[in-house]
Amino acid sequence: MTATSASPRVTFEALRDFIRAAFVIQGLPESDAGQVATLMAEADLQGSDGHGVIRLPQYSRRIQAGGINVRPDIRVVREKAAMAVIDGDNGMGHLVVSRAVDLAIAKARECGVGWVSTRYSNHAGPASLYARKPLEHQMLGLYFAVGNANHLPPWGGMEMLLSTNPIAAAFPAGDEPPVVLDMATTVAAYGKVKARAKRGEPLPVGWMIDREGKPLTDATRAGEGFLLPIGEHKGYGLALMVGLLAGTLGGAAMGRDVIDFNADHVSVTNTGQAILVLDLAAFGDPAAFGEALDALIRDIRGSARLPGVERIWLPGEQSHLKREAARKAGIALAPSLVSELDQLADSLRLPRLARLGEAGPV
Amino acid sequence: MTATSASPRVTFEALRDFIRAAFVIQGLPESDAGQVATLMAEADLQGSDGHGVIRLPQYSRRIQAGGINVRPDIRVVREKAAMAVIDGDNGMGHLVVSRAVDLAIAKARECGVGWVSTRYSNHAGPASLYARKPLEHQMLGLYFAVGNANHLPPWGGMEMLLSTNPIAAAFPAGDEPPVVLDMATTVAAYGKVKARAKRGEPLPVGWMIDREGKPLTDATRAGEGFLLPIGEHKGYGLALMVGLLAGTLGGAAMGRDVIDFNADHVSVTNTGQAILVLDLAAFGDPAAFGEALDALIRDIRGSARLPGVERIWLPGEQSHLKREAARKAGIALAPSLVSELDQLADSLRLPRLARLGEAGPV
Numbered sequence: 001m002t003a004t005s006a007s008p009r010v011t012f013e014a015l016r017d018f019i020r021a022a023f024v025i026q027g028l029p030e031s032d033a034g035q036v037a038t039l040m041a042e043a044d045l046q047g048s049d050g051h052g053v054i055r056l057p058q059y060s061r062r063i064q065a066g067g068i069n070v071r072p073d074i075r076v077v078r079e080k081a082a083m084a085v086i087d088g089d090n091g092m093g094h095l096v097v098s099r100a101v102d103l104a105i106a107k108a109r110e111c112g113v114g115w116v117s118t119r120y121s122n123h124a125g126p127a128s129l130y131a132r133k134p135l136e137h138q139m140l141g142l143y144f145a146v147g148n149a150n151h152l153p154p155w156g157g158m159e160m161l162l163s164t165n166p167i168a169a170a171f172p173a174g175d176e177p178p179v180v181l182d183m184a185t186t187v188a189a190y191g192k193v194k195a196r197a198k199r200g201e202p203l204p205v206g207w208m209i210d211r212e213g214k215p216l217t218d219a220t221r222a223g224e225g226f227l228l229p230i231g232e233h234k235g236y237g238l239a240l241m242v243g244l245l246a247g248t249l250g251g252a253a254m255g256r257d258v259i260d261f262n263a264d265h266v267s268v269t270n271t272g273q274a275i276l277v278l279d280l281a282a283f284g285d286p287a288a289f290g291e292a293l294d295a296l297i298r299d300i301r302g303s304a305r306l307p308g309v310e311r312i313w314l315p316g317e318q319s320h321l322k323r324e325a326a327r328k329a330g331i332a333l334a335p336s337l338v339s340e341l342d343q344l345a346d347s348l349r350l351p352r353l354a355r356l357g358e359a360g361p362v
Numbered sequence: 363m364t365a366t367s368a369s370p371r372v373t374f375e376a377l378r379d380f381i382r383a384a385f386v387i388q389g390l391p392e393s394d395a396g397q398v399a400t401l402m403a404e405a406d407l408q409g410s411d412g413h414g415v416i417r418l419p420q421y422s423r424r425i426q427a428g429g430i431n432v433r434p435d436i437r438v439v440r441e442k443a444a445m446a447v448i449d450g451d452n453g454m455g456h457l458v459v460s461r462a463v464d465l466a467i468a469k470a471r472e473c474g475v476g477w478v479s480t481r482y483s484n485h486a487g488p489a490s491l492y493a494r495k496p497l498e499h500q501m502l503g504l505y506f507a508v509g510n511a512n513h514l515p516p517w518g519g520m521e522m523l524l525s526t527n528p529i530a531a532a533f534p535a536g537d538e539p540p541v542v543l544d545m546a547t548t549v550a551a552y553g554k555v556k557a558r559a560k561r562g563e564p565l566p567v568g569w570m571i572d573r574e575g576k577p578l579t580d581a582t583r584a585g586e587g588f589l590l591p592i593g594e595h596k597g598y599g600l601a602l603m604v605g606l607l608a609g610t611l612g613g614a615a616m617g618r619d620v621i622d623f624n625a626d627h628v629s630v631t632n633t634g635q636a637i638l639v640l641d642l643a644a645f646g647d648p649a650a651f652g653e654a655l656d657a658l659i660r661d662i663r664g665s666a667r668l669p670g671v672e673r674i675w676l677p678g679e680q681s682h683l684k685r686e687a688a689r690k691a692g693i694a695l696a697p698s699l700v701s702e703l704d705q706l707a708d709s710l711r712l713p714r715l716a717r718l719g720e721a722g723p724v
Contacts, residue, residue, distance in 0.1 A: 080474030080644045082444035112442030115475045117645065140611070157674045159665035161658075169603045179606070181599040213668040230593025237543040237677040240662075241531045244541070248654050249502070249645055255658045276638070282442045283479065283611055292610050296523075296617045300602075303521035306575040312518045315599040 009330035093124030112282030117250025174290030180316025371692035455486030474644030479612025489530035536652030542678025
């Protein structure tokens with residue numbers, strides 16, 4: 001599924017429009033379809049290609065199986081001045097979380113801080129998209145999510161009671177690109193394991209262990225093992241913390257209740273996410289924060305490197321560069337993915353995704 | 363510095379009263395001294411012995427050098443409904459953070475969520491103490507702090523621009539003990555490295571690297587190397603995130619501005635911390651949250667274990683058991699620490715710390 005220099009390229013707009021059309025024909029209202037499509041295409045634009053259009057066939061299977069509500073009544077079910085809980089009515093996660101972020105921004109503007117939890121949401125794509133949304137308002141975003149399949153046992157255990165539960169955080173700088181962290185609490189996300197298996201590559205030691213507790217490096221045997229948390233018991237603690245904040249607190253699934261949405265296209269996942277927004281203007285002068293962060297970024301980037309290290313990166317900097325490059329040169333998609341999307345288009349009786357350099361849809 | 367079964371034991375009350383007397387004679391008001399002493403003795407009670415009375419000689423050196431304001435005017439300098447920034451006026455960190463937690467609890471009661479940042483604070487002991495405070499109000503606590511010495515370079519670098527910046531989180535269960543996470547974002551806290559050096563023990567591979575990027579296992583050479591972040595670049599990202607939330611956001615020191623308070627007893631540290639409190643009652647029925655967490659705790663504790671693993675622990679469970687045991691049997695202190703405390707008592711013309719089983723102060 002890896003894109004190479006020989007891979008077909010598409011524009012952001014063509015990709016977005018293709019995804020939107022696929023959702024509209026499957027029953028989503030035009031504006032909802034557009035919102036989901038924009039976020040999915042943004043995922044591909046920034047190189048989060050495990051969370052972009054690659055998920056369209058899976059989402060489509062779930063919609064067609066009745067596992068997603070295409071006309072949800074997304075509504076606030078609990079609310080105080082600085083917080084809310086949103087019930088997503090089993091709609092597309094992108095819609096539910098977008099609503100949550102907008103509400104958290106409004107609350108942060110009023111109260112300095114806003115926290116919104118979701119329940120009955122679904123998989124929503126890359127965490128960084130939602131943590132980044134407050135940036136344009138000179139606000140910070142922190143995002144927590146319960147992953148949509150349990151691949152992580154508690155430390156010392158071998159029952160997969162936890163998921164890769166990601167954390168994302170975004171901080172607006174001044175002249176520098178924002179600092180954007182987006183990380184699973186496991187050493188590797190499960191999507192990376194699947195990608196290695198598809199390419200016939202082994203797993204590095206430290207990604208997974210087998211049921212004897214020994215390193216599992218044969219990617220095709222991934223189903224027999226477990227992901228490892230970062231920092232051993234610490235990553236287990238973080239995954240648990242994120243799950244309690246994003247799941248249990250808002251009344252969403254956690255632990256044994258988590259549905260494996262790769263295997264089950266029908267059951268309501270009751271996915272939970274949580275977004276925290278902090279308004280810089282409440283804490284001081286946002287410009288001063290931007291200057292302080294610019295200085296820190298330059299200190300870090302310009303600091304002495306270990307032998308053999310070419311560059312010190314800030315979190316989010318590589319995605320930033322990928323986004324800039326893909327805006328100019330188009331988004332590269334793996335040939336196997338493009339074939340899969342063509343099949344989906346044919347089955348939905350839609351025009352196929354327009355490649356760059358072609359006159360129009362084929 | 364390690365306590366053993368042959369170590370002298372003290373009661374919580376004797377330890378607290380000894381610490382309080384030491385602070386009073388050095389100029390802290392009686393009630394402030396009592397508050398700091400209680401928190402420091404609670405650190406020892408729960409086994410956080412790198413953050414308890416072991417710090418008293420260091421705090422005393424700083425107070426005597428004029429590096430701590432013993433009569434601070436701790437005040438709110440920025441405020442909105444759900445947030446505040448507190449200026450600690452260079453007082454003891456325990457006092458500044460306690461004020462921040464109390465204010466965050468009050469704001470959470472009103473708005474559902476409360477966030478309070480500190481600036482001009484100081485080292486405040488174990489993060490978990492502050493994350494735990496909201497528990498008695500049926501609230502969750504999340505705590506972030508900038509560490510008081512930079513021991514961590516950015517990933518790929520060798521300039522120590524970051525600290526071990528800890529995260530703590532506490533969740534109230536029903537019948538089970540609370541889930542309490544308290545972790546540095548490095549594989550090992552620097553105090554653990556110092557303890558190994560004192561005992562003449564090597565460091566495990568993975569704790570530190572030298573300036574060639576190779577594992578550093580000779581603890582006596584710790585000064586020539588750097589701590590490693592958990593999960594490689596991920597822990598670097600987390601340490602940066604925590605530093606921005608706890609330091610930069612509230613106008614406290616971060617990056618190059620961080621003072622090494624082990625080496626410098628005079629400069630104002632401008633330490634920053636941040637506490638986030640979420641009121642369970644705003645999100646739903648607190649009893650239902652407790653039941654859900656109890657069920658999850660029991661699922662985790664009772665789940666299948668890897669070969670050779672005797673027990674699966676929940677975060678905070680070991681501290682909980684240590685606290686219960688030390689309440690009954692007393693707190694064991696390393697003989698070398700007790701000698702150091704005796705010297706401090708003599709120099710301050712205070713009665714020495716009363717050991718358990720003795721008639722009174724010697």
